[in-house]
Amino acid sequence: MLNHDATRLCRVFEACFFDEFNTVLIGGANEPLYQPLDKAHVHHTVYYRHDYFASALHETAHWCLAGAARRQELDFGYWYSGDDRSAAQQQVFESVEYKPQALEWIFSRACHWRFRVSLDNLTLSRQSLLDSAAFQAAIVKQARFWRDAGLPERANRFYSALCAEFDNCLPLHKLQLNLSDFD
Structure with a gap:
């Protein structure tokens, strides 16, 4: 059985990005957050969240996609609204x-980890959850695009390192990415 201790992800992330980007991945937070380097913080x-493997994968995905300017802003400069999001805010x-x-x-596939789509809003009605089919389809379409066209550079570096760490030698272009994989 594979060890899905999130500290493994921290070590892989640091090996990939610490020297070049002075960035670390740390668990134990009550809520996820990106904190750029500043007078009070010696690293980005x-x-x-806590010691959650899925949270670590998700936050590394955000970091791998954030451009240089976004990586200078707290939480990449994004707004966040919790479980009280309106339908319009949910669409955004x-x-x-x-x-x-x-x-x-x-990234989950590289680690042999089960991915779950997150609407990140516990107050959504049952109908809203059913209406998430378009969101799920957008996730599948984007993942297939990257599978076929290649990942952004930092994401590709991390994916390759995860494959090595978790003994998963399946090349990206051979991943089967189907909606039926979702819970």
């Missing part, structure tokens, strides 16, 4: 969140 830090969330979730799914 990606915090993930989904319009930007499909890319990190597509990348998280690809």
Whole structure:
């Protein structure tokens, strides 16, 4: 059985990115957060929730997609609204969140980890959950695009390192990425 201790992800992330980007991945946070280097912080830090493996994968996906300017801003300069999001706010969330979730799914495959789509809003009605089919389809479409066209550079570096760490030698272009994989 594979060891899915999130500290393994921290070691892989640091090996990939610390020297070049002075960035670390740290668990134990009550909420995920990206903290750029400043007078009080000697490293750029990606915090993930508690010791959750999936949270660590998700936050690394956000970091791998964030451009240089976004990596200088607290939480990449994004807004966040919790479980009280309106339907309109949920649509805005989904319009930007499909890319990190597509990348998280690809990272999950490298680790032999089950990916779960997250609407990140516990107050959604049953109908809203059913309406998430478009969001799920956008995740699949983006993941397949990256599978076929290649990942962004940092994401590709991390994916390759995860494959090595978790003894998964399946090349990206051979991944089967189907909606039926989702819970």
